[in-house]
Amino acid sequence: MEELIAKRYIKALKTSTDTKSMGNITIVFKALAEAFKNTKFIQIMNSAEVSDEQKLEILLAAVKPAKSESINTLIKLLVENSRINIIPALAEGMRKDAAHTSKTYSGVVYSDTDIDAKVMKDLSSGLSKKFDSKISLEFIKDDFDGIKVNVEDLGIEINFSKSRINSQIIEHIAKAI
Structure with a gap:
């Protein structure tokens, strides 16, 4: 299910960005997906005690060095729609899409x-x-x-x-x- 949702986000992202930007976004999300291998990070992201605003702050701080409005907007959308957990599926989908494109x-x-x-x-x-x-x-x-x-x-x-x-x-x- 996550893969299907991720494909829709990737498709929308591809229509609004060029190939080079898409490559940079893929790299950022690959690094962000690595954080989801950490059990403490997952606990924080899944915790009801941590507000969506705090989760958004954490994720935006993680991607701040990329200085990309597209990435920030996507992160905001994921938090708004309670879809933070699809970030690893997004990263994998972006990697596959980049492989097919190149x-x-x-x-x-x-x-x-x-x-x-x-x-x-x-x-x-x-x-x-x-x-x-x-x-x-x-x-x-x-x-x-x-x-x-x-x-x-x-x-x-x-x-x-x-x-x-x-x-x-x-x-x-x-x-x-």
């Missing part, structure tokens, strides 16, 4: 064996060409028996499991006999 994505490669940097570069450039985007990949050693590539924002998940390939080879040989 066609720049990041993904993860999982494997139980180390993968050479050249192979990672080749995977990245191959996917970039295939999807007409700039895709950067990060390697994470995992207990996955094979290789799994995941670019979440594009909805791509490719995996090659050694055990699955072996079973398919055995099936193919059995059918051939």
Whole structure:
């Protein structure tokens, strides 16, 4: 539900700001969303004892260095409509929107064996060409028996499991006999 509400705010924000400003707003909201990982901050924002004016003061003080009227207005709207808790969803939605706009994505490669940097570069450039985007990949050693590539924002998940390939080879040989 939060994501749907956040999308409406993002859509309205995109129509009223340019791409550069939207990038700056995304950075500010990403930093603001980090505060929501702190349990004390969440307690303050959810507390009935803290007035909306005090919550607004806290949030405006946090974004003051950005010196952006668009950000201040959005914060005021969120507080007025009691939607402070969607700030992390807003930040994530803005990040995804910025990735789609710039066609720049990041993904993860999982494997139980180390993968050479050249192979990672080749995977990245191959996917970039295939999807007409700039895709950067990060390697994470995992207990996955094979290789799994995941670019979440594009909805791509490719995996090659050694055990699955072996079973398919055995099936193919059995059918051939």
